[in-house]
Amino acid sequence: MDVTRILENLNDAQREAVTAPAEPTLVIAGAGSGKTRVLVHRAAWLIDVEKLSAQSLLAVTFTNKAAAEMRARIESLLKVPVQHLWIGTFHGLAHRLLRRHWREADLPQSFQIIDADDQQRIIKRLIRSLDIDDGRFPPREVQYFINAQKDEGLRPQHLDDDNDPDRRQKIALYEAYEEVCRRGGLVDFAELLLRAHELWRDNEDLLAHYRRRFRHLLVDEFQDTNAIQYAWLRLLAGPEGIPFAVGDDDQSIYRWRGARVEHIQQFQKDFPGARVVKLEQNYRSTATILNAANAVIAHNNERMGKNLWTEGAAGEPIRVYAAYNERDEADFIVARLRDWSAQGNARQDAAVLYRSNAQSRVLEEGLINAQIPYRVYGGLRFFERQEIKDALAYLRLISNRDDDASFERIVNRPTRGIGARTVEMLRSYARANACSLWRAAGAIASDPIGGRAASSVNAFMSLIERLARETQGLSLENQVDHVIGMSGLIEFFRKEKGEKGVTRVENLEELVSAAKSFEPDPAGEMAPIDEFLAHAALEAGEGQADAWDDCVQLMTMHSAKGLEFPLVFLAGMEDGLFPHQRSAADPAGLEEERRLCYVGITRAMQSLYITHAEQRRLHGSDSYSLPSRFIREIPDECIEEIRPKVHVSRPLRAPERRPAARAPEPETGIRLGQHVRHGKFGEGVVLNCEGQGAHARVEVNFETAGTKWLVLSYANLDLM
DNA sequence: TACTATTTAATTTTT
DNA sequence: TTAAATAGTA
Numbered sequence: 001m002d003v004t005r006i007l008e009n010l011n012d013a014q015r016e017a018v019t020a021p022a023e024p025t026l027v028i029a030g031a032g033s034g035k036t037r038v039l040v041h042r043a044a045w046l047i048d049v050e051k052l053s054a055q056s057l058l059a060v061t062f063t064n065k066a067a068a069e070m071r072a073r074i075e076s077l078l079k080v081p082v083q084h085l086w087i088g089t090f091h092g093l094a095h096r097l098l099r100r101h102w103r104e105a106d107l108p109q110s111f112q113i114i115d116a117d118d119q120q121r122i123i124k125r126l127i128r129s130l131d132i133d134d135g136r137f138p139p140r141e142v143q144y145f146i147n148a149q150k151d152e153g154l155r156p157q158h159l160d161d162d163n164d165p166d167r168r169q170k171i172a173l174y175e176a177y178e179e180v181c182r183r184g185g186l187v188d189f190a191e192l193l194l195r196a197h198e199l200w201r202d203n204e205d206l207l208a209h210y211r212r213r214f215r216h217l218l219v220d221e222f223q224d225t226n227a228i229q230y231a232w233l234r235l236l237a238g239p240e241g242i243p244f245a246v247g248d249d250d251q252s253i254y255r256w257r258g259a260r261v262e263h264i265q266q267f268q269k270d271f272p273g274a275r276v277v278k279l280e281q282n283y284r285s286t287a288t289i290l291n292a293a294n295a296v297i298a299h300n301n302e303r304m305g306k307n308l309w310t311e312g313a314a315g316e317p318i319r320v321y322a323a324y325n326e327r328d329e330a331d332f333i334v335a336r337l338r339d340w341s342a343q344g345n346a347r348q349d350a351a352v353l354y355r356s357n358a359q360s361r362v363l364e365e366g367l368i369n370a371q372i373p374y375r376v377y378g379g380l381r382f383f384e385r386q387e388i389k390d391a392l393a394y395l396r397l398i399s400n401r402d403d404d405a406s407f408e409r410i411v412n413r414p415t416r417g418i419g420a421r422t423v424e425m426l427r428s429y430a431r432a433n434a435c436s437l438w439r440a441a442g443a444i445a446s447d448p449i450g451g452r453a454a455s456s457v458n459a460f461m462s463l464i465e466r467l468a469r470e471t472q473g474l475s476l477e478n479q480v481d482h483v484i485g486m487s488g489l490i491e492f493f494r495k496e497k498g499e500k501g502v503t504r505v506e507n508l509e510e511l512v513s514a515a516k517s518f519e520p521d522p523a524g525e526m527a528p529i530d531e532f533l534a535h536a537a538l539e540a541g542e543g544q545a546d547a548w549d550d551c552v553q554l555m556t557m558h559s560a561k562g563l564e565f566p567l568v569f570l571a572g573m574e575d576g577l578f579p580h581q582r583s584a585a586d587p588a589g590l591e592e593e594r595r596l597c598y599v600g601i602t603r604a605m606q607s608l609y610i611t612h613a614e615q616r617r618l619h620g621s622d623s624y625s626l627p628s629r630f631i632r633e634i635p636d637e638c639i640e641e642i643r644p645k646v647h648v649s650r651p652l653r654a655p656e657r658r659p660a661a662r663a664p665e666p667e668t669g670i671r672l673g674q675h676v677r678h679g680k681f682g683e684g685v686v687l688n689c690e691g692q693g694a695h696a697r698v699e700v701n702f703e704t705a706g707t708k709w710l711v712l713s714y715a716n717l718d719l720m
Numbered sequence: 721t722a723c724t725a726t727t728t729a730a731t732t733t734t735t
Numbered sequence: 736t737t738a739a740a741t742a743g744t745a
Binding site: 062089090091092095115116188190193224253257355356357378412415417419420537538539540556557558559578580582592619 | 721729730731732733734
Binding site: 721722723724725726727729 | 739
């Protein structure tokens with residue numbers, strides 16, 4: 001056995017974690033401290049040194065990318081493939097279990113997975129069909145409610161309406177939604193986890209079997225687990241299982257979608273005496289960057305506490321640039337990126353991070369002008385594209401006629417004379433007879449007095465039947481090819497004007513090649529087409545292709561988690577934008593924003609620039625804000641302030657169209673963006689003014705007191 | 721049924 | 736500003 005290969009190049013803390021005895025272990029791994037490394041080496045250690053069969057390990061991650069990377073790295077360390085090692089996402093593993101045990105899970109054998117978009121469509125339809133005011137119950141909110149319940153492991157029957165009519169309504173919708181899914185054999189993402197949990201909870205023998213098999217549970221990004229994921233892990237671990245969880249409480253940024261950092265504390269309660277290892281040595285960033293990150297995150301109360309350090313040098317100071325507006329900010333960043341390239345650096349080593357996607361626009365404009373290639377992360381993924389989902393809906397309907405979500409999607413796509421009226425008729429029939437739309441269509445199509453609608457519906461049904469017949473026995477690739485051609489989809493999109501249609505047709509052709517290169521599990525019992533459909537739902541594909549081009553990377557701070565770049569810009573560091581207005585109100589929200597800031601700072605290896613704009617056009621109108629409070633939390637000695645150069649000052653702008661209408665009070669000297677001081681509220685910036693003379697009021701965004709409207713004649717503001 | 725005008729709202733995202 | 740959803744019109 002070659003212990004050295006597994007242990008070399010590990011520091012003491014990493015080694016302690018990797019070689020820990022077979023006991024519950026919690027690794028608190030700071031940013032850049034070698035988290036994945038520890039996980040990978042732990043797996044290799046268990047297999048190679050402890051001589052455990054790869055079969056007895058289960059490794060779980062949040063993203064497919066992380067799962068693939070982990071497998072690859074374990075294999076490269078062990079120098080052998082580890083096919084029998086279960087590595088996957090929570091959803092992927094749950095799906096695997098449900099396919100194996102669909103009977104016990106009370107699912108149809110060829111159940112289909114629906115994504116968030118499908119789910120929303122179903123809910124929207126449901127709200128309408130039940131004649132519920134969708135103003136009071138927006139589909140998005142209902143969807144959020146349902147998923148939140150599922151994430152907590154709750155079924156409608158577990159819920160109490162608390163005598164709140166709104167809540168009662170939502171519970172009723174949850175129940176109705178469940179029924180639609182049951183009838184259509186549809187499973188959403190949250191349902192995968194919930195079902196998998198119930199599967200084990202209610203089948204003693206099954207649970208015992210998996211407990212016997214999986215002795216070691218390796219968990220990545222543990223701070224991101226939601227209640228049902230944690231419950232699932234705990235159930236599997238049982239009294240004997242040995243969980244090895246790796247996470248960082250300071251990088252928990254997904255509370256809003258159910259993640260609970262508290263599981264880190266809970267872990268120590270559920271597994272008393274669990275070994276806790278902290279990884280604090282950082283191999284990524286300069287000491288200056290780490291000092292800044294440590295100082296910022298130290299302002300949070302709810303944390304385990306840890307301090308990143310490095311053996312490396314202090315490095316450059318963090319540059320803070322105060323831009324006049326978002327254009328100036330973009331110009332500054334573009335100029336720095338030019339320098340970066342001119343000095344012989346690779347563009348892909350530079351990243352511009354921002355809080356919200358809308359910020360990318362100005363940056364992109366600047367980059368296009370300067371002819372700097374860039375790549376924006378997080379666009380539409382391949383399998384999420386409209387035309388792709390249409391094609392998949394045909395395939396799904398062929399596989400299962402009762403799939404109402406797919407039925408609705410394609411019944412009139414391409415248009416075949418089945419309009420809103422006809423669909424409404426189908427829906428009400430389906431509702432009255434508690435059957436699927438397909439069955440309703442059957443009833444209506446056979447109605448001799450149905451008229452034109454009946455014949456259109458009839459034509460649609462025979463098309464589907466024909467496609468089903470014709471694709472039987474064909475290879476996956478040919479099935480897909482046949483369906484997109486004969487369904488009329490290709491023709492439909494070809495007619496679409498502009499470049500869009502061309503791209504759509506190309507994408508459909510791409511789908512055929514995706515089907516061609518898809519390798520179904522030879523041992524799997526599923527029909528290859530169902531496997532392909534599940535794959536499409538669980539792995540929506542890359543957001544943007546061509547990662548190999550030498551491009552500057554643009555992304556949100558959320559999507560930057562886990563990545564690192566020699567040069568990083570944090571753009572739009574202004575109060576209201578970051579921390580975002582909508583999170584700043586409650587302390588927990590603010591702490592999460594601060595963790596996000598910590599994530600952002602720790603992405604930088606060598607150089608970090610922080611920029612903020614005094615004035616920013618947001619949603620069409622100008623807003624004025626103060627530099628983010630997070631900037632102030634960085635120690636002064638880490639920072640070098642860069643003043644805007646006079647000659648880049650306020651870019652030429654057309655004169656105000658209506659100078660008089662919105663003009664600030666000339667005699668008061670108050671203008672938008674003016675910094676002011678108030679006796680009680682402190683310092684702030686003028687956001688807005690209205691009225692004149694004695695009635696004039698101004699809206700001021702105060703650093704500490706928030707945004708307030710003040711009557712000018714009483715407020716006694718000092719100009720600054 | 722398809723196209724056009726108007727209204728509305730606007731973090732963060734993986735599966 | 737702008738994208739998307741809805742309402743209204745040809």
